[in-house]
Amino acid sequence: MDAAARHRHGDTAPDHELTTLLALAGMSHKALAKRINELAELRGVSRRYTHTSVANWCRRGMAPRAPAPALIADALSERLARRVTVGETGLAGPGDLPGPAGDGPSFPRTTSVALTEAAEFWSPVKRRDVLSAAPFSAGAFSTPFLRWLIEPADPAGGARSGGGPRVGEGDVRELRQAAEDVRHWDSRYGGGSWRSTPMPALLYERAAPLLRGTYGEDVGRQLFAAVSQLARLAGWIAFDAGDDRAAQRHFVRALRLARAAGDRPLGAYVLTTMAMQSLLRGHPDEAVDMAQGAHEQAGGREAAAVRGFAKLIEARAHARLGDERAACRSLARAEELCAHDRQGQDAPEWIDFFNRARIVTDAVEVFRDLGRPRAALGWDRLAALPANRYTRCHGMRLAVVSSAHLQRGALDEALAAGRQSVAVLRTVRSARAAEHLRTLGSHLGQWRNVPQARSLLAELRPAS
Template sequence: MGVSVHPARTANEELAQLIEASGMSHHALARRVNVLAEQAGLVFSYTHTSVTNWTRRGMIPRSPVPAFIAQALAEGLGRPVDPAEIGMPEIRESPRQVGLDFPRDAHEAVRTATRFWSTMHRRTFLTAPFAVGAYSTPVTRWLAVPADPDAAHLGRYRVGRQDLDALWAAAAEAQRSDSKYGGGTGKASNVTTFLNERALPLLRGHYPDAVGKELYAGTAELARVAGWSALDMGHHSLAQRHFIQALRMARAGGSLSVGCHVLTNMALQSTLRGYPDEAVDMAQGAYDRARHQAAPRVLAFAKLIEARAHARLGDARSAAGALASSERLLERADSEPGDEPTWISYYTPARMAADAVEIHRDLGLPAAALRWNNRAEPMPASAFTRSVGLRMTVLATAHLQHRDLDQALAHGQRAVTILSQVRSTRATDYLAGVVRDMAPWHRDPRVAHLSHLARKAIAFSRTGAVA
């Protein structure tokens, strides 16, 4: 008998509904699947209990059994049935392509997300390369049509306020954990399990348009947090897939604010991966498409990331213009709070100033970078451990540009101390950058000592073990 690929631990409502519509009993369906398998030269002995496992426990038998189930139901319904329609999508495309699609149809988008979120444990996603070109179609389609016309869906389980609140709460908690401890922590990484086991079943439920729009938007934010956590751990191909699915869910929910935020995250990832030119286009597109509907703070963050991309290109004038726009929008957000989403509350004037330090460091303007640092308010390491550690690494390199080794060592030492508590490949990459930039002073014993401590912190962050 075929062994299930994984226990989803959630009921397969689609399959249950189609079995009921076909008029087949569980006994009859199991017998027909066995017959179809025998005709294909395979021997199975499925029973009514097997069908119950498929419907109530969400177990998925190995290929080609989902195709046999779909065929049996098609005979009863008198129409074609695809395995994806019964909640058992067959992965026909290469594993490296899973999660990169951006379907025009919302229902197909849910099936695409199901294929990805139910197979994202594959090591293929962790080892596949980041491809900025994979963002081309998703970005184009979202910019052209950022909202689907109707988010209503018919299903057995009625989605309510409690379900929606649980989605937003899970995303907020994962974001807090990620900010404090890095993307490698349990709460941050387990959001992917929540997506698969809680969000997807809700998307198959029963809800009117208004509820559906918020459900899709909440799912998009969950996927964005999952993507950011993967990015933070250096799993850029996995992050890219989460971001694409998040953008598609935002479109299904008609949420320009969420979509703008997701696209801005995609722009930042592209900048970090060495594609600042493409990142400028993404950040500008995110801002322009949402400028008349998104909250000022959301738009301000898009302008900040545009400034960071310009800085990586060495375009000081454009970076200054985007940063000034971000500052004006933040001032507007603080003076006219309005209806602002809670998930963007992290972007404050202090955060902007901290990023401005990095922008001017990247532009090779250390004096300006240090002036911006004086404007940045102290952030408690207890609440923003990774963010404070990253800021210390940027300050260290800015001081090196200023030829001030003593200050660079002081900030580098603090960065090592703080980031030793974090599981974040991105943070350790920044720390490694400090060590590289100190190469001209390698004969100084203080530099050698800091390099040794940095290597230990990097080893711990990436493996959880002390070097």
Template sequence: MPAQRREKSPNTALAQLIEESGASSAALSHRINELARRAGVNRTYQHTSIANWVRRGMRPRPPAPALLAAVLGERLGRPVSLDEIGMGDMRGQRQEIGFDFSRDPDEALRIATEYWSTVDRRTFVGSGPFAISAFATPVNRWLAVPTDPPAEHRRGRRRVGRADLDELWEAADEARRWDSKFGGGNWKANSVTDCLTHRAAPLLAGTFTDAIGRELFTVTAELARVAAWSAFDKGSHDIAQQHFIQALRLARSSGDLQAGSYVLATMSLTATLNGYPQEAIDMAQGAYERAKHSAAPRVLAFAKLTEARAHGRAGDARGAAAALAASENLLDSIRYDSRDPDWLSYLTHARISADATEIYRDLGKPTAARRWNEQADAMPPGVFTRAVGIRMAVVGTTYLQSRDLDRGLEMGGRAVDILGRVQSARAHDYIHGLITALEPWRKEAPVSEFIRRSNTALAAA
């Protein structure tokens, strides 16, 4: 059991929450350990740990308090703060402001700008875990009221114009390119928060017409979404969730349903990849249904694709196939006047095929997965470094599912060569997944060598 801080009186606040959740100490510790492993935390907690935290008021070292709050939030179906579990005074824990989704537009803007200005200066001991409950209120509020009233603003000193918007769109485009090539840990992706703080926030306080204001909020929402995805990719899950929530709130301020749909669908994808496929299905379906009468076909196709990904992780082959077909049909419906956004131009039939490869890998259908892979275009590693490596790891795993060790190791080795140069915790998870699939052959010399080389390469990345 990890070292504890000095004893205090019994933690009655924690005891009451545990009683309300109906969870046993064994169930709580088991789930905490699952989240810890997923977050790369090399610690194990026992049911006696829970008892010590409750009865003896002992304080676990970070990130245990954040993990405990996340588990209780899952049980209770709502976000649980560190204050609620009687551990809000501990240093190094995540702060809560970024999780707010205010109904009031002015208050929402204040929260977003305050979060951006402080997130990079906070002291975190490790990254807080992904907590699906943190998305509950923001998603419900967006689905209920996805758009705010007109965005005209006449109180600011600076007048916002077309050149300002173009600069923000260019910053978002560049950050996406660097993220794809080098992973979420690259310096350019991390600079998006600086752009939000020093460029976007002052503009949001400026003077602008309704049309300029709506696009300003849309591009700022996209910048926040890019920051969220980069944080998620490098394994900073709590920071990613805070950025996503602010992106969704900004999309609501923009009055742009398709911007909100895209943010919510991306949130759904992160929920899938973090092990919450059922919740991800609900989010993806909400993203589609709320925007289906106004969003461009490519935006709706992305929502359906993320729904298919969630069905695949949930083991629902019929649901996955139906959502994939809907995504392809939506792409087929695109016409010259469809007004598809430039920021989603990467979504093509070849991209759907690449995602379908992973979906059918998840469904345990390796032959079907490799058929889909044949339909996906070859991607140059120099441009889509992370995506190429991930796809090789996925295809390698399908060969292992087919008991073809040689091909599995071949594809796995190529994936390691590529992903060992990428700063992406998410990409490295695919290598760890391939290593797990090698378990039946672990004692064979080529497999042992592959595992050794993989661990060395990922540790150096």
């Protein structure tokens, strides 16, 4: 008999479902009680369950009040390595029927709820449950974008007295360094490489406990910013590896944490990254809106690099829409802001890639997308990012250059650039890089009767 039936009839029959699941999980009453209390603390709820509590649920059919049934299901899910629903535990009461699923992650209005939801999402069980086979959804960004646009920085409220560790500036520095190490590795080897993929585990095992810790206002704001950087990186890595919905959810957590940190430039950077994902998933109109919002709300002169990057992504979105005038205007503004940044204060380390060479790299793609191959190749001669540090970007740019040569009918030059692209990207594990090679392959298809073109197409197939 399930919990709903017991509630209706006032019975206290044993909960055989829960007893069976505990046996399958090899979990004692004491172990379950301990894990429920830990999960409750993650949600900011105080619970003090004991082995006696669990015995009462199993043997006497007593049903605990919310959120305990959901926590029990989560604890069993962790142990069994599969999703266990509340219904399977026999604890689903009359009011426990699930509501309609939302289109995407929430963007809590309060900092405390934002921290709790982030820590819960980074749990391996939660991520498996939410993200299984989920595709990209442009609508998932709508509410986060709007709420950040209205209020890009929370009022003071970074202090916390939690039950976790005392957090200091040394902890924050450790998170920042971890973000920098992963960022540089990702640029060279891609989001699918072995060192990039453990990012969610780092967030769950290291960042989440610190968010639940004790810290003052200043350290709290620094902590939120550092974890926001890690969450943005987790999203970027997931996106680069082809896991779009996971990327979206990480990005939204990062945006909310940037707001909690009161860091407008960081929030604008996260939003621009979201715009880039939307653009590359076929939603250039939404990308324009987000990039413009990021530019307007990033801040003043101190945020010149971030604002310039937003304009650069806006230029790419306009190009996909075929609006050459708007693309050129945005590109010119990106160049102006890049020059202002060099004259002003040092930009944060997480935006150090935004320089003349990065603008040139994106401009090549802008003009390729606009169908102006001569302009694209003219830009290509101006500057280049260091290939040993930005391996993925260098390889993708070569693929774009190859496509531009094909647009003007220069097959020999296209084949040379294409072969270089394949060679560079052999060490990179990146779904985005593979997409660039597939695009090159589709452009090359009309020359499939030429032996040299067939040879390159054969190289492109396994690489893409």
